[in-house]
Amino acid sequence: MGISFQNVDHSYKGAKKKEIIKALEGINLDISDKGEFIAVVGKTGSGKSTLLKHMNGLQIPTSGNIQIFDYTITKKKNKNPKMKKIRKRVGYVFQFPEYQLFEETVLKDIMFAPKNFGFSEEEAKKKALSIMKLLGIEHLASKSPFNISGGQMRRVAIAGVLSYDPDIILLDEPTRGLDPKGALDIMELFYKLHKETNKTIIMISHDMDIVYKYASRIVVLNDAHLTYDGDKVKLFESDIYKENHLTKPEVLKLIDYLNEKLKLNISYEHYDLDDLLKYLEGGDING
Numbered sequence: 646m647g648i649s650f651q652n653v654d655h656s657y658k659g660a661k662k663k664e665i666i667k668a669l670e671g672i673n674l675d676i677s678d679k680g681e682f683i684a685v686v687g688k689t690g691s692g693k694s695t696l697l698k699h700m701n702g703l704q705i706p707t708s709g710n711i712q713i714f715d716y717t718i719t720k721k722k723n724k725n726p727k728m729k730k731i732r733k734r735v736g737y738v739f740q741f742p743e744y745q746l747f748e749e750t751v752l753k754d755i756m757f758a759p760k761n762f763g764f765s766e767e768e769a770k771k772k773a774l775s776i777m778k779l780l781g782i783e784h785l786a787s788k789s790p791f792n793i794s795g796g797q798m799r800r801v802a803i804a805g806v807l808s809y810d811p812d813i814i815l816l817d818e819p820t821r822g823l824d825p826k827g828a829l830d831i832m833e834l835f836y837k838l839h840k841e842t843n844k845t846i847i848m849i850s851h852d853m854d855i856v857y858k859y860a861s862r863i864v865v866l867n868d869a870h871l872t873y874d875g876d877k878v879k880l881f882e883s884d885i886y887k888e889n890h891l892t893k894p895e896v897l898k899l900i901d902y903l904n905e906k907l908k909l910n911i912s913y914e915h916y917d918l919d920d921l922l923k924y925l926e927g928g929d930i931n932g
């Protein structure tokens with residue numbers, strides 16, 4: 646077992662005196678440390694980032710408890726050394742992670758986290774170089790992280806997290822602010838990493854096309870409550886997605902259109918447009 650939420654609530658203090666903002670209420674959730682690709686979705690303010698931050702101890706529940714590997718986190722039990730171990734195993738990529746770059750060179754920036762987690766200089770360098778290769782940014786090693794493009798900065802920041810080889814990777818809107826090509830490149834990279842290493846990835850996204858293409862399980866939040874947890878096809882086959890203020894992926898709108906207008910019977914198990922087109926070209930469009 647990787648991460649397990651048991652009846653977790655989280656409230657923030659509001660700006661006004663005595664005001665409390667309930668960000669999570671009664672959350673129960675089990676996530677395996679292997680082989681999951683989960684999308685966390687829901688409208689702005691529904692509690693997605695708060696949920697993710699509980700998965701590596703960046704936030705502590707107001708009540709309930711969270712099991713992360715062998716560690717239990719409750720309001721009271723959260724000692725510092727334990728947190729460091731948790732954060733090594735569960736890596737968190739913030740929204741706009743490039744704002745957290747700070748070293749003189751790209752290589753030094755990527756080496757920072759593994760060194761902080763106890764790797765030697767030599768090991769950290771080896772880790773950093775191998776991750777840079779995976780992300781196609783080896784050639785940037787000696788550049789300043791502030792003199793590269795936005796897409797490259799995003800990759801450097803992501804490399805900083807991958808370099809200490811966490812077991813579970815948390816991504817808070819990884820494609821936000823990237824152009825469509827940059828967004829797909831980044832997603833392909835995470836997908837490849839997930840397939841090759843079987844690492845669990847948990848990603849927040851507002852882009853239903855990306856969610857439908859890459860995730861296998863979807864967790865929906867609505868006003869601090871978990872309102873759906875399961876299969877992506879089922880979510881969009883029912884009205885649950887509408888009730889939770891979500892939009893349908895483009896590929897499904899097209900499938901609906903073809904099924905209605907042309908009386909076809911195409912299943913929702915085509916996860917992106919390319920896949921659907923390939924299927925349609927195959928000719929057998931009634932299956």
Ligand SMILES: Nc1ncnc2c1ncn2[C@@H]1O[C@H](COP(=O)(O)OP(=O)(O)O)[C@@H](O)[C@H]1O
Pocket residue numbers: 657658659666667668687688689690691692693694695696
């Ligand atoms: N640091 C904070 N202090 C006070 N309220 C917060 C804080 N962070 C988030 N909130 C509030 O908690 C709720 C959930 O926020 P968040 O988890 O960021 O949602 P999402 O990521 O889905 O947009 C919102 O009402 C938000 O305004």
Ligand SMILES: [Mg+2]
Pocket residue numbers: 693694695
């Ligand atoms: Mg958020």
